[in-house]
Amino acid sequence: MNEKWTERDIPDQKGRTVVVTGANTGLGFETARALAARGASVVLAARDTRKGEQAAARIREAARGADVTVQELDLSSLESVRAASAALHDGLPQIDLLINNAGVINPPKQTTRDGFELQFGTNHLGHFALTGLLLDMLLPVPGSRVVTISSKMASSINFDDLQSERSYSRNAAYGQSKLANLLFAYELQRRLAPHGTTISLAAHPGVARTDGPTNHASAGTRLAFALISPVITQPPALAALPTLRAATDPGALGGQYYGPDGMGQFKGHPQVVTSNAASYDVADQQRLWALSEELTAVKFPDRVAAN
Secondary structure: OOOOOOHHHOOOOOOOEEEEEOOOOHHHHHHHHHHHHOOOEEEEEEOOHHHHHHHHHHHHHHOOOOEEEEEEOOOOOHHHHHHHHHHHHHHOOOOOEEEEOOOOOOOOOOEOOOOOEHHHHHHHHHHHHHHHHHHHHHOOOOOOEEEEEOOOOOOOOOHHHOOOOOOOOHHHHHHHHHHHHHHHHHHHHHHHOOOOOOEEEEEOOOOEOOOHHHOOOOHHHHHHHHHHHHHHOEOHHHHOHHHHHHHHOOOOOOOOEEEEOOHHHOOOOEEEOOOOHHHHOHHHHHHHHHHHHHHHOOOOOHHHHOO
């Protein structure tokens, strides 16, 4: 194994079935591409199936013989999440790896189809529901994993105003959704640990050179980001490495969090990192889990449902 973990260190993935959300572009695409190139059967779960099919074609072109399919999934709609789960149950014998990658970053205030604040509803609740509905396909599989993508921007959670109804800050809502990803990943691991087959990990990309951070930014913010981008960002293929290591490194352990090893974790090669103190609050992990079950009406399999 190289001292600096790279895509070359991904073990053979033949025989593994992988579902990646938000896989038609950016980090999700690079994650799916790398796993398919190593022999995994990869499902690109994407809101826009036309873009998903274009991404699948690009992966097949880059890795001849790659086994890539597309599944429609809109994480901002619980109806779509349930439909995608049903389709995956019908079409796949099992799932070895679920990568909760898709995300919305700093939009103007909006709500999901179910009335949730868009970032919290998509980034956290959509993935919570999807994981709960698919977990029965992972639990029987030795070595299976759930990897949930968080962010350096993970901040705090306001249980008194989860849906930002009293006030809305794009950055605060994003930070809350990304902390929720961590609280969920850690609580899921605590529940999975007694069973020993499936593990839950988290990862963050540092700062990726994608359109995501500036999609909804002002002209001034976009200019400032463009000026500092060469210093703090890295290409999507490198930014995807923490996810790929969490997903494939044989030495990875449940509950670990992977991020870049460079200064400030902005960029670099993947290593185990520490998340913020708020993410390790067990009471908040359990509180968010209970609220998420209530809001989504998704109950996890009995073996992991109870504290």
